[in-house]
Amino acid sequence: MDHPSNRQKTYTALEAKRKAESYCAYQERAQQEVRDKLYQWGLHKLDVENIISYLIEENFLNEERFAKAYVLGKFRMKSWGKIKITQGLKIKQVSAPLIKIALKEINPEEYFERLVSILEKKSKLIQENDSFKKRNKLYQYALGKGFENNLILEVLKDNDLEN
Structure with a gap:
């Protein structure tokens, strides 16, 4: 039997939208990270995609901005090379053209x-x-x-x- 504290709380679409706004405002996120989080909160595909669209329109979510922040963060803080950074971005399902653009941030x-x-x-x-x-x-x-x-x-x- 599931222990009550082990169950993930589910949210309505409106609650999830507000929560996703603050989730994205806190730090740059990849679309896939946000999508996974919304599914984790118990939302269905249509709601998830509507919220993702809203977050992009309102500029809470910007894949290019995320990729650039990721590249510079991993390079400056962890001293990662371009190969490892690229692999990390691929895991987060960032597109190849965006990865290429983001890597240009490194002098x-x-x-x-x-x-x-x-x-x-x-x-x-x-x-x-x-x-x-x-x-x-x-x-x-x-x-x-x-x-x-x-x-x-x-x-x-x-x-x-x-x-």
Whole structure:
């Protein structure tokens, strides 16, 4: 038997609309996040799509604005590379053209400097005498952060980080 506190409260379309407004006003959201939340609140497809349309018309919901905020947030706060950011946006079902537009928000010089910076920091933490192994660990680390293969190799070659 379900415990009463485990059940999700259901809302009327009007209640959900008001709640969705504040949900979107609090921070930028992807359309799919809002859609999922509305279904979670017990709304049916027609109500969900009507509320989504309303939120877009009233500018509570803007997929491009969300994508740009996501890109800059993940890059500046978590030091993610473009590959990992793109994957995150795809998971949130942002369209490929919007992803492309949003990634242009990242300054190429700042992007390159960030990669150099995270590899320099990581290099100091890796306790490895074999320079090949150390280089490989740095390479794997940067790949995991979502940076591009060719850029990582360029930084490792030009900055002599494996020593």
